[in-house]
Amino acid sequence: MYLEEVPRVTRIDKATFLEEYFRRQRPVVIEKAIEDWPAYTRWNLDYIKAVAGDKEVPLYDDRPVDHRDGFNEPHAKMRMAEYIDLLKKEPTRYRIFLWNILKEVPQLQEDFEYPDFGLRLMKSLPMLFFGGRDSYTFMHYDIDLANIFHFHFEGEKQCILFSQEENRFLYKVPHSLITHESIDFSAPDFEKWPALRNVRGYKTSLKHGEVLYMPEGYWHYMRYISPGFSMSLRAMARNPRRLSKALYNIFIMRHYDNLMRRIRGQRWIDWKNEQAVTRTHKRLDSER
Template identity: 20%
Template sequence: ATEKLHAYPYKDVPLCWRRLYTDASLVKSLCEIFIALKTEKEKESWKHIVKTLDMALVMTGAPGNDRKKMIFHLIEKVESIIKNIEEEKKEFINVTESLVKRQIDDNERESYFEKRTKLENTNIPAIKFPLSKLSSPSLTTFTSHVNTLNPTPFILTSCISHWPALSTNPWANLDYLLNVTGKERIVPVEIGTKYTDDSWTQKLMNFEEFVEKWVKNPINDEGIAYLAQHDLFAQIPRLKEDIMIPDYCFVDTKQYFISSNRVQYIPPPDVIINAWFGPQGTISPMHTDPYHNLLAQIVGIKYIRLYDPSETLKVYPFEHNDFLGNTSQVFFIIIALLFLLQNKFVDIETPDLERYPLFASANYLECILEPGDMLYIPVSWWHYVRSLTISFSVSFWF
């Protein structure tokens, strides 16, 4: 089954092989659970069982009657066993030593993410052509805008601040995020500055390794790591309880053809939700999406630049390339310039205009997306995204 999964592009794997891999993973896990219970195996054995089940979710989506439900149930039970093993070991740890490490008043305590965000907030690009902002627009207003002939992007404010992810269960709290996702859960991670690089690759790793090795330490010999465009919420439903699908995603949208980049827009049957989580410096090269997009910013801040579909020729899209057909060849070089009057560094996005001369005349809009903001990106608008701090965003395609 594993061999067959790798014999096809991910989206083209026949259902029969996905089903076989899922069922084989379930049988293997049940056998390992039986052996572990009989022999009182250590934590590592139980962690391996979680990995086996997670691989089925990530690699196949767990098709079949109640297969996903069975996997979620088994993972929950195994994680509780791992937790009990860890708690038993903690009894042997000196209680005083533990208390000393946490001798900080709760009111003054800041999460790792919050501290890092404050430290990193200094290098914010100056905004020349800002996006407009609307505070909690009505569904009627939003629907009317989306269905205009050439809808434009804008920022929605005061729409998601009530989400638990931004309030009672803050994802900016690293301890909470690790606890909910489960340290041993396997996630797909992109390694490399941008997916257009030859050295770019993907790797499966557990969530704790991703956070400890890559998010906390963005300067890494292996490059930058990014948990990008992954349906983390289908894999870990508990995390989905901290967000809500915006009502704006359910408005009636018209099908239409965008002549400037030859795209036919057809709404998806369901809202497509993806997570974007990584350290400072992650980059999504300028590209387009096949659907309307609401990008909700939960943790940290991002710089985003957008170009109208009418500017398509000026952004030099890759041609005759099925994988990169929606991606621009123009790469922004990050240059830190010292603004003496302001006495601080400002990051400037500087493209290679000798190689892409038409790009100099391309009109654009831009913004700094902050926690609690939600950016509407119309279908086929080109957009470039760079995280200025540790960042967690959620995209809703509709």
């Protein structure tokens, strides 16, 4: 597995971003894009606790997918104030993801703007993500294969990225958006997962105020080096092939997967995990 560093720029104008990164579908970290936002100086865990402490939030951890779980169904719930206290007290696997701040805490929108990178951002979908030290997401891609701008606040976050062109050796689980959950992408076991030797991707670490652009459909693994949170803004996929795949995922794939979980139960989950390995190793053998 070869990981090169995500390119970094201090600032970037719209024309350069579109030409160098969007059209080439390459990731980039912009280090000083939001220093004029109120969020740059305000947003930390204490501030979120003050403005949203009474809100009940959905929590997710890194347990394996179970057939009894619905699509993106949370594993627990907690008041935001209690959750932030937990983050600051000790390591926890609990994360918040896809928390819509327009719906939950509208006043937070006063703290940021929708930057003009030349893409039409979906202004109804600013999402927050929180995690404690050493918590992580499975390697996955977003259901809509959107262009994502990921703004990080407080602490440090490790990111590993792959394009959709790397699918054949990533142990992708069929009828899902994840790779095999047993893989630790921060330190992969190449004896157990030999196909990963053939993939190429990117890595970076994000600190407060930095912005990561993830191109359409990019796989991403996120690990919180220290407690913190991020906000994602997104723009629809432009590539017709990726846009059609997004529509398939939203309107067919996820409903089919939920139906099969109800019909076959855990056997469906186990079969998918087995197929992720079988299909990937078959491709690996065919190219040797």
